[in-house]
Amino acid sequence: MTDPASPHVLIAGVGGLGAHMVDEALSRGARVSVLVRDEGRLLARIGTDTMARLESVIIGDATDPEALDLALRGVDVVLSGNGAHRTMARELAAACRRNGAKKLCWPAGGTNVMSEDGVTPAYVQFVSQWPAAEAVYRAHQACIDAIRDEGINYVIFCPGRMASIGHLSAEVRGAIRVNRPAGMFVSYEDAAWVMLEAALTDAYDRELISAATA
Numbered sequence: 089m090t091d092p093a094s095p096h097v098l099i100a101g102v103g104g105l106g107a108h109m110v111d112e113a114l115s116r117g118a119r120v121s122v123l124v125r126d127e128g129r130l131l132a133r134i135g136t137d138t139m140a141r142l143e144s145v146i147i148g149d150a151t152d153p154e155a156l157d158l159a160l161r162g163v164d165v166v167l168s169g170n171g172a173h174r175t176m177a178r179e180l181a182a183a184c185r186r187n188g189a190k191k192l193c194w195p196a197g198g199t200n201v202m203s204e205d206g207v208t209p210a211y212v213q214f215v216s217q218w219p220a221a222e223a224v225y226r227a228h229q230a231c232i233d234a235i236r237d238e239g240i241n242y243v244i245f246c247p248g249r250m251a252s253i254g255h256l257s258a259e260v261r262g263a264i265r266v267n268r269p270a271g272m273f274v275s276y277e278d279a280a281w282v283m284l285e286a287a288l289t290d291a292y293d294r295e296l297i298s299a300a301t302a
């Protein structure tokens with residue numbers, strides 16, 4: 089049974105990254121609640137054993153202030169399992185402020201950290217080979233701006249492509265970079281570790297961070 093004194097995290101949206109964040113948060117002894125739109129999809133993703141370990145399951149849309157206020161009751165830190173959704177970013181950030189959550193951890197994209205020169209957004213270097221890079225950058229940046237506008241504490245995680253590789257990397261901590269590109273791919277397992285490390289420590293507060301899996 090989870091210690092009632094453990095930090096209480098809310099994971100809003102449980103897809104690929106969200107399901108791995110649930111596992112990582114439970115493995116760190118956190119109390120874990122989730123906000124999802126569909127309970128059947130949640131069960132299919134995390135299974136009955138993990139479902140039974142959750143503090144609460146709130147069914148609702150993460151853009152709905154009422155659902156968010158219900159989901160954030162007693163929550164210390166919020167992690168989003170969904171990015172590139174400006175309304176969700178704005179409403180989650182506002183709900184964090186209203187409900188006194190300590191931090192919002194949000195996934196953006198590898199387009200949104202700075203290049204090695206520290207002044208050019210990383211997407212500029214991708215555009216010649218990936219014409220959609222600027223649109224992806226803008227979609228993520230709108231979310232980052234909405235979160236910053238709310239004046240709350242945050243960490244923005246900026247991954248390249250994500251997928252499961254079935255295990256956590258030994259050197260995940262060393263793979264984290266602050267506001268610089270880390271690489272084109274990060275496993276869901278490593279990404280979830282980075283998101284929970286950012287959520288449960290203050291090491292990356294108010295930073296954009298990236299990580300890559302070798």
Ligand SMILES: NC(=O)c1ccc[n+]([C@@H]2O[C@H](COP(=O)([O-])OP(=O)(O)OC[C@H]3O[C@@H](n4cnc5c(N)ncnc54)[C@H](OP(=O)(O)O)[C@@H]3O)[C@@H](O)[C@H]2O)c1
Nearest residue numbers: 101102103104105125149150169170171172195248249250
């Ligand atoms: N996957 C990648 O390669 C990659 C790369 C760079 C950045 N990212 C960013 O990282 C995020 C997470 O990636 P992922 O692969 O885990 O995505 P995913 O598998 O598509 O998961 C996104 C989850 O967000 C939920 N969601 C969407 N809108 C919602 C809402 N209004 N209320 C509640 N839940 C909502 C979806 O729920 P439903 O099940 O109800 O649809 C889904 O489970 C992405 O959204 C993207 O912005 C992803």
